[in-house]
Amino acid sequence: MIVVVASGKGGTGKTTVAAALAVAVGDRVRLRFIDADVEEPNAAILLHPFITSEESVYVEIPEIDEERCSHCGECARACRFNALAVLPDNVMLFEQLCHSCGTCQIVCPEGAVGWKPRLVGRIRRGYVETDWRRIEFLEGRLNVGEARATPLIEALKERASDECDTLVDCSPGTGCAVIETLRLADFVLLVTEPTRFGMNDLEMAAEAVRRLGLEAAVVINRATYGDAAAARRLISRLGLDVLLELPYEADVAKAYSRGKTLLDACPQWRERFEQLWWDVARRVARAKTAHRRHQ
Ligand code: SF4
Ligand code: SF4
Structure with missing residues (x-):
């Protein structure tokens, strides 16, 4: 299955959640992690992958004779x-x-119009060592100043075969790059925080997911920091379930600043992340079965 971790706005802890989920289940399932937040790929800061190869990504642009x-x-x-x-x-x-x-x-x-290649970014490949397995790691890096992220996202998608489960860290927001990434998903985990901005942007992200007809649920990060009750009411009104709530924990922020994952700071949360993965897997299996029945 392909799980995309998304958020309506930046700074909700999307990458923190995605990296923790990868670490929590990386020993249990054959997993690929794709950092598709190509304008600001930072999962590598937490996951410390060994990079084994790097390739350039080009688009074709007109060349006038x-x-x-x-x-x-x-x-x-x-x-x-x-x-x-x-x-x-x-x-x-x-x-x-x-x-x-x-x-x-x-x-x-x-x-008079021919074509020439133009470099837009790079894809780095590698792996993350866990105790028993390796998580395959893919990361897109858009060139600084590049306006369009979608060609790089498309290149990442082409390289994501369906041989293993895939966890994708998506760009924040609801722009073209996000929509392009979401099209890949069997399931979308929307990470939000219970603040006014967080709720507003969650509504937009949920609407994008709904229009794409995707299965989704919500993770509330820093749930003790804002009005979690209001967030739950909104999420319920959006027809979504909350699969995980994480309290505000200063140690998580400190760990992030040191390049450590949430599970390094709070190892007691590992089981909750494992549970999150299996909840998602059950929902994906259920949705696929229902889809087959309707065919
Ligand atoms: S390829 Fe399309 S977008 Fe690019 S210059 Fe030609 S017409 Fe315009
Ligand atoms: S000849 Fe072709 S390339 Fe030149 S201006 Fe006309 S359409 Fe454009």
């Missing part, structure tokens, strides 16, 4: 992302805006 180009302007008019500007003596491409859709090549009457 100025010798053929008549500067007719068709390509710029057809580009719905405004990535092209045709000047009297050259064609400018705003690379960050280009979605590699190919429309400019189709409409060009002179056959």
